[in-house]
Every structure is written in structure tokens, then in C-alpha cells.
Amino acid sequence: xAGVTQTPxxxxxxxxxxxxxxxTQDMNHNYMYWYRxxxxxxxxxxxxxxxxxxxxxxxxxxxxxxxxxxxxxFPLRLELAAPSQTSVYFCASGTESSYEQYFGxxxxxxxx
Amino acid sequence: xxxxxxxEGPVTLSEEAFLTINCTYTATGYPSxxxxxxxxxxxxxxxxxxxxxxxxxxxxxxxxxYRKETTSFHLEKGSVQVSDSAxxxxxxxxxxxxxxxxxxxxxxVNP
Numbered sequence: 022x023a024g025v026t027q028t029p030x031x032x033x034x035x036x037x038x039x040x041x042x043x044x045t046q047d048m049n050h051n052y053m054y055w056y057r058x059x060x061x062x063x064x065x066x067x068x069x070x071x072x073x074x075x076x077x078x079x080x081x082x083x084x085x086x087x088x089x090x091x092x093x094x095f096p097l098r099l100e101l102a103a104p105s106q107t108s109v110y111f112c113a114s115g116t117e118s119s120y121e122q123y124f125g126x127x128x129x130x131x132x133x
Numbered sequence: 134x135x136x137x138x139x140x141e142g143p144v145t146l147s148e149e150a151f152l153t154i155n156c157t158y159t160a161t162g163y164p165s166x167x168x169x170x171x172x173x174x175x176x177x178x179x180x181x182x183x184x185x186x187x188x189x190x191x192x193x194x195x196x197x198x199y200r201k202e203t204t205s206f207h208l209e210k211g212s213v214q215v216s217d218s219a220x221x222x223x224x225x226x227x228x229x230x231x232x233x234x235x236x237x238x239x240x241x242v243n244p
Contacts, residue, residue, distance in 0.1 A: 025176075052230050063222065063236040064177070071229055079231075111176050120165050120226040124176030 023047055025125035027112050033131045034102045042097040042128050044112030052115040053095040054122065055079075055087065057108040064111065070095055102132045135160040135227050139235035142220075146213055146242050154208040154238045156197075156223035165226040166190075166199055166206040171237070172219045180208075180221070213242045 028043045046053065051072045056064040066079030070089040084106060086098040095114075099106060109129050113122040140155040158166070165184045169177040181190035186201035195210045206223060220239050224232040 054231070056234075061236060064234040066231060069229065069231060077229075113176075115230055117230065120167060120182070120230050120232060121179050122177075122230075122232060124178065126174075126176050 025112055025114055025123050027110075027125035027128050029128060030126070031129050033133065034099075036102060036104065036132060038102050039098070039100045040102070042099070042110055042112075042130075044095045044097065044125060045093050046095075046112075046114040046123070047093065048114060048123065049092060050114035050116050050123070051092065052117070052122075053089065054113045054115070055085070055095070055097045056111045056113065057081065057106075058111060058127075059108050067097065067110075099130075104132050106130065107132045135164070135225055135233040137223050137225060137233055137235035139223050139238050141238070143239040143241060146240070148215055148242055148244050149212045150242075152208070152210040152213045152217075152240065154221055154223075154240070155205070156207055156235060157203070157205045158223070158225045158233075159204065160225045160227065160233075163201060166197070167224045167226065167232065168195070168197055168206070168208050169222045169224060169234070170219045171222065177222065213240070215242045215244050218242045 025046045054069045055067040068087040070076045112125045115122040167182045168180040170180045181192040183190040183199040189198045220237045223235040
């Protein structure tokens with residue numbers, strides 16, 4: 022049981038490039054979340070999903086897109102990367118029965 | 134919307150000292166309340182929770198009591214260890230099982 026896995030662990034992008042951050046969970050959770058963590062700012066919710074085929078915006082969705090074609094996968098797409106997207110990105114999953122969220126190890130992204 | 138105010142860090146303590154990290158929140162109704170912990174280089178993990186007023190959550194020697202009248206959920210530990218060095222986040226629960234995280238409090242415990 023791997024829990025929540027994220028790839029890659031680290032990535033450096035040039036301004037204007039695009040990439041997809043991968044997130045997979047093997048706990049059959051319906052709820053999945055993407056956060057970004059900036060120093061001293063806590064975690065901000067980017068997008069979330071309550072089940073396959075259903076996604077919704079969080080607090081800071083601009084510059085990102087998501088899809089949820091399966092229960093297991095919830096990729097986050099960055100189009101036209103900007104320096105303001107330099108951050109650590111965390112994926113999490115959870116169930117309807119509790120608020121506990123299970124976090125992946127994170128992806129550290131630098132845009133230069 | 135929901136918001137959280139956490140004690141500003143960083144907090145530096147000696148081993149076996151008493152720890153308090155304050156947390157107050159604003160939210161609609163009476164949400165479940167959580168403390169998450171992030172160890173260096175890792176993702177967040179649930180430390181403890183309380184689901185209704187006057188509940189006390191506890192885990193690994195940490196405790197927090199849901200105070201409805203003061204909308205607070207302060208984290209305490211009687212005797213901290215070096216291994217408790219981490220960032221601690223307070224979070225009330227919201228709609229669609231979303232969490233609103235505080236800015237986090239960095240705790241460093243010195244031997």
C-alpha cells in the first residue's frame with residue numbers, strides 16, 4: 022500500500038514551458054486535492070475533486086488545470102510556467118467519512 | 134470564508150519544555166478541527182482532531198481541546214522532544230471535506 026505518490030520530486034522549468042505533476046493514490050479515495058506551499062504562507066488549495074470526472078477550483082486556480090479520469094489519478098497541469106509558480110506542490114486524498122487527508126511527499130518546482 | 138490564525142513562529146524550546154501553539158478560527162457553524170504536522174522534507178500528516186465542542190484530541194503526547202466559546206483549538210504538549218521539531222498546522226474543516234490551513238508554526242527543540 023503506497024498511499025499517495027507524486028512525481029517528479031524536483032523539477033526546474035523555464036518561463037513559458039509547461040508540465041504535468043502526477044499524483045496517484047491506491048486507497049480508493051474519492052476526494053483528491055492539490056495544494057501549493059510557499060514559505061511562511063501555509064498551504065493554499067489549487068483544485069480539488071470529489072470523484073472521477075468531477076473537479077472544482079480552490080483558492081488559487083489561475084495558471085493551472087486538472088483532470089480526473091480515474092479514481093486513482095489526479096494530474097495537475099501547468100501551462101506557460103511563470104516564476105510565481107515556484108513552490109512546493111502537495112497532492113492529498115481523503116474520504117467522505119472523515120476530514121483526514123493523506124498527503125504525498127511533494128514536488129518542488131522552480132521556474133526560472 | 135473560513136480562516137485560521139496561528140501563533141507566529143518560529144518557536145524554539147529546550148527538550149522537556151512545555152509547548153503551547155495558539156490557534157483561533159472563524160468558520161460557519163461548528164466545524165471539525167485538526168492539527169497537522171510536517172516533518173522536514175515530508176508531506177503533512179494528521180496529528181490529532183476534534184469533531185465537536187469540548188472534545189479533546191490527543192496523540193503522541195500532544196493535546197488540543199475544541200473551545201466553541203473562544204473559537205480556539207490550542208495545541209499543547211507537556212514535555213517536548215527533539216523529534217517533535219517540525220511545522221505544525223491548524224485547520225478547520227469546511228465543505229466538500231476541504232481544510233483551511235493556517236500559515237504553520239515552526240517548532241525547533243534543542244537537546
